[in-house]
Amino acid sequence: MPNAVAAYYTFGQEARVNSNAFALFPQSVCRDIGIIMMTIHQMVAFGLFIGPLFHLWEKMLCIHASKFWIRALARLPLAGVMLLLAVAFPFFGAINAVLGAFTTTFG
Secondary structure, eight states: OHHHHHHHHHSHHHHHHOSOGGGTSOSOHHHHHHHHHHHHHHHHHHHHHHHHHHHHHHHHTTOTTSOHHHHHHHHHHHHHHHHHHHHHOTTHHHHHHHHHHHHHTTO
């Protein structure tokens, strides 16, 4: 939260029209490290969140006890469907944020 407040205080007007916050920062090694860390974070989060779905998929295909390379190949179509959904519904993040804002407070 403190870094978001500092960034919006410094780049408030530019942040309204530019959705890429990293593009607002000047070119530096720290900005590049931030981009790399965010990319790693997204990959790890995808792996954690889709992990249970992978396990269900493998159970459904009855390959949960097979070698890893067979399971990895079977996971590719599922990851492709997730990619297709992400491209088809690019605004899902906004919908998810609104639903989360209304439902999380009740939880």
